[in-house]
Amino acid sequence: MLQATNVQESVKKIFTEYLEKKSHRKTDERYNILEEVYNLDDHFDVESLFLHMKSKGHSISRATIYNTIELLLDCQLLTRHQFGKNTARFERSFSFRQHDHLICQDCEHVFEFCDPRIQQIQSMMGEILNFKITNHSLNLFGKCRELEEKGSCKHRKTA
Amino acid sequence: MLQATNVQESVKKIFTEYLEKKSHRKTDERYNILEEVYNLDDHFDVESLFLHMKSKGHSISRATIYNTIELLLDCQLLTRHQFGKNTARFERSFSFRQHDHLICQDCEHVFEFCDPRIQQIQSMMGEILNFKITNHSLNLFGKCRELEEKGSCKHRKTA
């Protein structure tokens, strides 16, 4: 929990510096959203974050969430993903080491993994194709063992 | 052109076999969409395919395009991508070797590349995490040389 608190403090400090540098106002809503984003363990979409915050008693609007997410993306505290569905999904990105995703086609559960060769591919391709590559996303899609063996998997939400 | 014709003939045959196996009807619209998809050199979204077909004199509806795309995805003649925007983009996938994408953040132009290490990562991660991986998508995002040097790039469509 100490570690978690430090993360909260660190990202709050980073966000504050960013807001000051950009002359954006330091509103409660922005800090509330930041805090909730860093409380969530998993990837989330705007609607679920909205409902989550509503259920915790925050009075917040979707528009503010969309606006604040833009800021968090801009200062690299958040990463945006699109795992094949129409809804964008987000993930906190401070103090969580670079990783990629493995998505179960059935239950859509997201697993994470890390492989140094991706960085190598990234820098080599940047050189060859004369690109200044800033980031990448590698998604592997497949069926988890449970699904293969039993025909369904535990993370599945809808029948 | 001979090669192109062969591709058209091949995909038509594959599609026909698929439709017959699944007991789906062989409609003109479905074959028209397949042909246009394989005429397009670049990645496309539903709206641009719709407008393209309209401009060529086809009377077609968006609903039919969405439906047919589902079939083409199912028989692997088409691949779906989501390059960070809300709109899904598609790409013909028969006789075009496996590749990944490098996307310019500015003009959104898509470049293609190939690296065998990705397949290695894919199979290794499948073993380690006990996943039956069926496919992957690796996208590198960055700035093309022109953009870096001149502040803008030729593929850019909108100011």
Add this chain to the structure above:
DNA sequence: GTTTGTGCAAATTTTTTGCATTACA
């Protein structure tokens, strides 16, 4: 002749925008 597929329009879903009000600086 059945029944699936098409086209159109309406409905959903996800995101963006306009505007009156609130509150940061």
Add this chain to the structure above:
DNA sequence: TGTAATGCAAAAAATTTGCACAAAC
């Protein structure tokens, strides 16, 4: 106090669905 940010609702964008009609089989 001036102006940016919020909340709400309406608009826009992307996709899905319902239904009458057309056309495969």
